[in-house]
Amino acid sequence: MDYVITSIASQVRCDANALRLIISALLGYPICVIYNIYLSKSPIITKHIYYTLCGLFLCYYNYGINTIHSFVSCIFVWTVLTLIGPKRKAIALNLTFCMSYLLYGYYVTQTGSEYMFTWTIPQCVLTLRLIAMTFDVYDGHRNTKILAKLATDSPTYAKNSTKSDKLELFSEDTAVDNCPTLLQLLSHSYFPGSFLIGPQVKYKNYLKYIESNDNFLPKCWLPAMSRLMLGLIYLLIYQIGSIHWPYQYMNSPEFDSYGFFMRASVVAIIAKLTLCKYLSGWLIAEGVCIISGASYNEKTGSVYECSNVYVLKFETATTFGGLIRSFNLTTNEFAARYLFKRLKFLGSRIASHFLTLLFLALWHGWATGYYITFGMEFLIMKMEWEVLSLFNSWRNRNKTMDSLLSAFYIRWPLLVFFRIYTIYMFGYCLVPFILLSYTKWIPVLTQLYFCGHIIYGTWLLIPPLIVPYIKAKQQ
Structure with a gap:
């Protein structure tokens, strides 16, 4: 059996252990179908x-x-x-x-x-x-x-x-x-x-x-198959894309020869392909939960109680907060319910957020890349919270500008711009997560001039300077 798996893996250019894991996830479907038909009562x-x-x-x-x-x-x-x-x-x-x-x-x-x-x-x-x-x-x-x-x-x-x-x-x-x-x-x-x-x-x-004692197949099989097909599509995109754009490419001499914009684009593409790998696994597993009936909510009639990704929201998010709220949902819910909210006694949202992200980085492993990525998430979300708070406050006071920004010909170009910004900067943040070792991610971020760290790190110095001025102006 191992020989067959190894042979297939070499043909499709993937890791044999990864292929075995995907096969195991797919086996969950017949296991849960058998449960519903023969064991539900x-x-x-x-x-x-x-x-x-x-x-x-x-x-x-x-x-x-x-x-x-x-x-x-x-x-x-x-x-x-x-x-x-x-x-x-x-x-x-x-x-x-x-x-x-x-x-x-x-x-x-x-x-x-x-x-x-x-x-x-x-x-x-x-x-x-x-x-x-x-x-x-x-x-x-x-x-x-x-x-x-x-x-x-x-x-x-x-x-x-x-x-x-x-x-x-x-x-x-x-x-x-x-x-x-x-x-x-x-x-x-x-x-x-x-x-x-x-x-x-x-x-x-x-x-x-x-x-x-219910058999959940009649109400759950169709949504489960849709998640399975979506997961397989993401898996196909990842498999084909990673052949042409493997993550090792970021450490190649060819990558070093590119200009800044091309390097940033390559990073964005590889990060997107890496996310396709995670999305495929989550969607396939989510389909198993749906077809089993474990994801069915009796009160609402929803079959997506165990959803781990909102695909449409993820693919259209224009902020980092929107991205975080649209994928790896059950892990995020765990972090919010069992960590963030229970750190309320600290009296600081920032401190609770920092310790929650530190736990998640530690949960992922020892590699330095995890800590850099979650550290970046902390800086980005801090900046995003504060910028949006200031922007919304200014917008509420300026009704003319609020009407202008709500106009179709202004709103949509801004959404496109921020979608592109999110794709590129999220790719930048994922470089350490993908490459793990500091000997690999430092050269890549050096080629990008550590632009993300400079942008979001500099913001730490700005609020103490501008907030007093804004409050004084409001008064």
Whole structure:
């Protein structure tokens, strides 16, 4: 089997491990079809066992004996939750263990300058999933205590709960009342639709899905096939494009011979192709979640509960904020829900944002490129927030200019300009993320004169100078 995979990979010019990963993601479709047809009305324990075994099989097919790493992480988290219970100590232990184990994995597998397809790929997805589950159990325990207190203080609370009461509860859409059983935790962790490359599936939603006896194929197969086809299109674009524009091209003598604009254009193209690779994987996996029914929202009727990318928004975004809000959605939601909002005690949005991005950089690995890219995201978003705030304030005060900027012949050229700006500058930011090693990304950014760092870094000095002037003028 390995010989066949290696042979096919050499023919299509891709990494054999990457091809095996894509095949495994595609196998999620028949696995979930079988579940819906034959197991949807089976006992809950049977469903959990089925998904656990299928997920373990796919993991072993890709990583062999290294499957033990994910299994050990699951056992540790379950043991902590069982012995300690839903307490802050459990959160600290599970978060520390999961991140330490993942970073150890990066240390022993990702030491070179080339990205390797190893067991750390599903491990990084699992790390967020187990941390999120620990928080969900803790939130559920806190909510139970709050409801008990409210019920004691007001005997009629259960019948007359108000919006203000509900606002006191923590993460009602994800919080769970009980610690998971070992089988529940394993089933959720190894769910074939999201174990290998994401997306993140909320534990509470997953339990509801397993407890349902519905066959989701009639309402979900068409949206799932559309995501699959879209994912395969992105994969084809990446595969063909990377043959002509491989990321190694940025370190070639030919790249060095170009002028500034041509270098920036090459960087933008290669970054776009790299994003096509990620989008293809996310869309294929998202299709599996849809066809399984795990992505179905009973209240709204939407089948996109596990969406990881808004394709149209991503392809038309004219700001970095718009880009960030349109792809890798479940990871961004994790960062917002379990990190950014819980750092509110710092009293600073900037500090919370910085620490959240630092965590995400560390979650990606040890390579310097990750920290430079997320550092750039911090600088860019800080500048974008402040510039847009100043611009909107000025626009609200100047109704004539507001009307002019709303005109079709002004608005559309500006949108085109900012779309081009976003493509080029996002490409610049992704250079360290793509090349990873400082020995590779520094020469490329040098050829681009570190223009992005200069632009966004300089902005740090500007607000202290202009904000007092603007406030004085407003007064």
